[in-house]
Amino acid sequence: xxxVGLVYPELLGTYGDRGNAVALxxxxxxxxxxxxxVEIAIGDPIPEEIDVYVxxxxxxxxxxxxLEELRTYRGRIESAxxxxxxxxxxxxxxxxxxxxxxxxxxxxxxGLDLIDARTxxxxxxxxxxxxxxxDLPELGDVTGFENHGMSTVLGPDAAPLGTVIxxxxxxxxxxxxxxxxxxxxxxGPVLARNPALADLVLARVAGPLAPLPEGYADQLHQERVxxxxxxxxxxxxxxxx
Amino acid sequence: MAxxxxxxxxxxxxxxxxxxxxxxxxxxxxxxxSAALAASGRxxxxxxxxxxxxxxxxxxLGADLxxxxxxxxxxxxxxxxxxESCRPRMVVLGDLSRDQLDRHHEVRGLTTRWHEAxxxxxxxxxxxxSDPNVVWAVGDAVWVDLDGVHGSxxxxxxxxxxxxxxxxxxxxxACGFVRPAAGVRAGSGWVELDGxxxxxxxxxxxxxxxxxxxxxxxxxxxxxxxxxxxLAAIGDIDEVGRRGTARHxxxxxxxxxxxxxxxxxxxxxxxxxxxxSAAVVxxxxxxxxxxxxxxxxxDVPFERLAGRxxxxxxxxxxxxxxxxxxxxxxxxAVEVDPLVAAARLDASGVxxxxxxxxxxxxxxxxxxxxWW
Numbered sequence: 001x002x003x004v005g006l007v008y009p010e011l012l013g014t015y016g017d018r019g020n021a022v023a024l025x026x027x028x029x030x031x032x033x034x035x036x037x038v039e040i041a042i043g044d045p046i047p048e049e050i051d052v053y054v055x056x057x058x059x060x061x062x063x064x065x066x067l068e069e070l071r072t073y074r075g076r077i078e079s080a081x082x083x084x085x086x087x088x089x090x091x092x093x094x095x096x097x098x099x100x101x102x103x104x105x106x107x108x109x110x111g112l113d114l115i116d117a118r119t120x121x122x123x124x125x126x127x128x129x130x131x132x133x134x135d136l137p138e139l140g141d142v143t144g145f146e147n148h149g150m151s152t153v154l155g156p157d158a159a160p161l162g163t164v165i166x167x168x169x170x171x172x173x174x175x176x177x178x179x180x181x182x183x184x185x186x187x188g189p190v191l192a193r194n195p196a197l198a199d200l201v202l203a204r205v206a207g208p209l210a211p212l213p214e215g216y217a218d219q220l221h222q223e224r225v226x227x228x229x230x231x232x233x234x235x236x237x238x239x240x241x
Numbered sequence: 242m243a244x245x246x247x248x249x250x251x252x253x254x255x256x257x258x259x260x261x262x263x264x265x266x267x268x269x270x271x272x273x274x275s276a277a278l279a280a281s282g283r284x285x286x287x288x289x290x291x292x293x294x295x296x297x298x299x300x301x302l303g304a305d306l307x308x309x310x311x312x313x314x315x316x317x318x319x320x321x322x323x324x325e326s327c328r329p330r331m332v333v334l335g336d337l338s339r340d341q342l343d344r345h346h347e348v349r350g351l352t353t354r355w356h357e358a359x360x361x362x363x364x365x366x367x368x369x370x371s372d373p374n375v376v377w378a379v380g381d382a383v384w385v386d387l388d389g390v391h392g393s394x395x396x397x398x399x400x401x402x403x404x405x406x407x408x409x410x411x412x413x414x415a416c417g418f419v420r421p422a423a424g425v426r427a428g429s430g431w432v433e434l435d436g437x438x439x440x441x442x443x444x445x446x447x448x449x450x451x452x453x454x455x456x457x458x459x460x461x462x463x464x465x466x467x468x469x470x471x472l473a474a475i476g477d478i479d480e481v482g483r484r485g486t487a488r489h490x491x492x493x494x495x496x497x498x499x500x501x502x503x504x505x506x507x508x509x510x511x512x513x514x515x516x517x518s519a520a521v522v523x524x525x526x527x528x529x530x531x532x533x534x535x536x537x538x539x540d541v542p543f544e545r546l547a548g549r550x551x552x553x554x555x556x557x558x559x560x561x562x563x564x565x566x567x568x569x570x571x572x573x574a575v576e577v578d579p580l581v582a583a584a585r586l587d588a589s590g591v592x593x594x595x596x597x598x599x600x601x602x603x604x605x606x607x608x609x610x611x612w613w
Contacts, residue, residue, distance in 0.1 A: 010396045011396045011397070011404070013540070014339065014347065015534070015536045015537070016536035016537055016538065016539025016540050017539075018539055018540070019536070019539035019564075019567070022539070022567050023567065026566075026567055042396075042404055043404075058396075059347045059348070059349045059350075059397075060349065061349060061397040061398075061399075061402040062396055062397050064402060065396075065397055065402065065403065065404050128533070129533070145533070145534040145536060147534060187534065187536045188536055189536060189539055192539070192563060192564075192567070193560075193563075215563075215566065216559055216562045216563040216566055216575075217563055219559050219562075220559040220560060220562075220563050223559050
């Protein structure tokens with residue numbers, strides 16, 4: 001049985017983040033495997049017997065409160081990851097996994113230091129559809145919606161999820177892709193909108209996966225990728241004139 | 242459309258002004274309060290069609306220069322701007338929940354802006370005591386118990402940032418911030434003011450409308466309207482704004498179109514169909530007025546529609562279809578056009594929950610021959 005742990009859903013669920021856990025479970029069940037959703041409420045200990053930890057986004061106060069609590073269980077999470085567990089972190093989740101976090105009020109707090117990344121307020125708010133090109137052929141392009149005001153910079157040994165190709169003119173990378181963790185700013189929920197990303201996580205904990213028949217997730221992914229590319233095209237034409 | 246801010250100020254000059262804001266329910270509350278004030282003999286102008294941004298306010302006020310009382314529904318962010326230039330006699334506030342996060346950003350950010358706008362005020366406030374964010378933003382008010390589903394959008398204390406302790410529908414914080422007692426509450430068929438329960442029978446559907454009625458009655462009382470007069474006027478309303486409208490499909494079946502644009506309003510739609518066997522169309526567009534990020538669909542308990550027919554519609558029909566599939570439902574139709582989707586459903590009644598632009602297009606269109 002694969003156990004998916006949804007971390008503090010009451011605090012970290014601003015953008016439908018529960019959907020990431022649901023997508024993982026349904027893609028296992030659809031293949032005849034057994035899966036269990038473990039909701040971890042704030043105040044409850046973080047269990048070590050989890051295969052995939054899913055950490056979502058939240059507003060500033062929620063993030064600070066969640067981080068304070070998560071610090072207590074850092075050793076436990078690190079040991080689970082060392083034994084093969086995965087962690088998927090989105091938005092505030094991504095920020096918390098890094099080494100340090102400076103809030104919009106200018107206060108700097110230590111992160112969980114599971115990823116070599118530092119987060120600071122960005123120059124402006126980033127909100128809109130994003131298309132990320134990855135180097136992994138089995139993953140391809142990742143689509144999602146970002147909505148945040150922070151900038152997370154990876155350290156030299158940390159690899160990004162990919163490069164942002166939409167919106168254009170912004171040479172920046174997106175997210176983090178490591179052996180035990182995947183982190184991103186993309187909502188959607190990102191694992192529902194990108195079935196290949198969900199399967200990449202699942203294959204790491206459940207071994208090689210049988211293919212699933214094409215479903216709405218695949219159609220949505222294709223439609224969102226096409227939409228992002230089409231939205232980028234007019235401005236390109238405009239510049240040539 | 243850029244507007245001279247003075248136009249709005251001029252149009253409000255010498256009028257008694259009441260502002261109504263919240264994430265959901267502001268159109269209904271505005272209609273109800275307008276009816277109560279009109280019944281008390283006032284000449285009332287209102288934007289009860291739900292056009293709650295500056296242009297809509299100017300249009301409504303400009304069309305009626307003689308009415309001496311203005312009851313205006315205002316967008317949650319617009320309220321802050323308006324309070325800088327206008328002098329309302331009263332502000333009426335319902336719950337805040339996540340809605341159009343791409344435009345408003347997060348609920349707590351909006352709360353902070355409200356908090357600043359409500360400091361040192363010279364007007365009365367009638368507000369929900371159910372939502373910690375609203376209570377903190379206004380500080381003191383005539384409190385109305387809206388029995389809100391506040392949990393998911395205010396998990397932490399707006400005053401100190403700690404996680405709020407919730408128990409049996411109430412909440413409190415170690416810092417001393419607690420839910421204030423409300424003198425006004427409502428349930429199906431009644432409104433209670435300071436311990437006295439008054440019967441109320443609404444013609445408009447939906448149990449949640451009684452909560453909006455409670456806000457309107459409390460506000461009317463604060464503005465000097467006799468409670469019996471207010472209740473009678475509110476009970477007589479048979480349509481609130483144009484936020485619920487009926488159509489008929491070609492085969493004669495009725496389709497109820499309701500505005501449903503965020504988890505809170507979808508929760509109400511789902512609650513309202515649970516007692517019958519209606520099929521449900523989930524319609525979501527992603528234009529600016531709808532919000533361009535439909536990830537909120539994952540916070541709607543569509544699982545509660547198990548066993549009934551559903552369909553997905555709108556420009557984001559695939560997001561909807563995927564969400565419904567993960568809720569254990571199998572959409573019968575996945576179509577851009579909500580009426581095409583509705584026609585494919587094999588049920589005697591159909592409810593279409595439509596996002597903002599979809600709803601307004603359907604409400605504005607005259608029924609076409611091919612719908613009948």
